[in-house]
Amino acid sequence: MRGSQVLVTAGCLLVHCGGSMDGRVAVSSAEAQEPALPPTPTPPRAPEPCLVALAATGAQFEPARLTAAPAAMPGCGMREGVIVSRGPTGLEYRPPIEISCVFALTLPAIEETVRQVAATNLAEPIRLVRTMGSYGCRTIRSTRSPGRLSQHALGNAIDVGILEGASVHASVVRDFRADTSEGRFLRDLAAALRQAGSLERVLDPEYDAAHRNHFHLEGHPLAEAN
Numbered sequence: 001m002r003g004s005q006v007l008v009t010a011g012c013l014l015v016h017c018g019g020s021m022d023g024r025v026a027v028s029s030a031e032a033q034e035p036a037l038p039p040t041p042t043p044p045r046a047p048e049p050c051l052v053a054l055a056a057t058g059a060q061f062e063p064a065r066l067t068a069a070p071a072a073m074p075g076c077g078m079r080e081g082v083i084v085s086r087g088p089t090g091l092e093y094r095p096p097i098e099i100s101c102v103f104a105l106t107l108p109a110i111e112e113t114v115r116q117v118a119a120t121n122l123a124e125p126i127r128l129v130r131t132m133g134s135y136g137c138r139t140i141r142s143t144r145s146p147g148r149l150s151q152h153a154l155g156n157a158i159d160v161g162i163l164e165g166a167s168v169h170a171s172v173v174r175d176f177r178a179d180t181s182e183g184r185f186l187r188d189l190a191a192a193l194r195q196a197g198s199l200e201r202v203l204d205p206e207y208d209a210a211h212r213n214h215f216h217l218e219g220h221p222l223a224e225a226n
């Protein structure tokens, strides 16, 4: 009861229900007798600039709702998290990727690289990216830097296991070292993503055993991680 009263008061202050602009509301004695009005809806907030920019890319996404980081793992979290189900060029992410909005703005560049490398190596375009992880409050899995907070804990990385077209099925764990069009596609893709400069780091099965079955694609360091 007390909570709803606070909300009504806050709503009135935000939309200026009546009274003076300095927040003091003048209520006549007659009005004071009237039954309470239903709570005023909170006025819509202006969307964040990053979300506007991401929507302009054509990506399909929704805001992410995160639970608080566990006390034992401080530093996790995203300032503006989004769940992207389809990228700017129509690539489907399955399951959808939960990443920071700033990192999501690199998807146009990543997907353009995927398109180019597929056009060179495959008979058809990639339509589906099977992902193996995105946001996760955890430390680095690689044995090279144990204990350090992973970029996944900031929503600044995605793990990609398989890329598919209508009949193409390029699996990192199965095809990365194979002398097939899928193998060449995957090796060329890792190299091209490194060269393109839109990512801070691209780890593949050559890096270590923890990455034998996926590409780890990591964005440049985020200016603000909370």
Ligand SMILES: [Zn+2]
Binding pocket: 133, 152, 157, 158, 159, 215, 216, 217
């Ligand atoms: Zn990863």
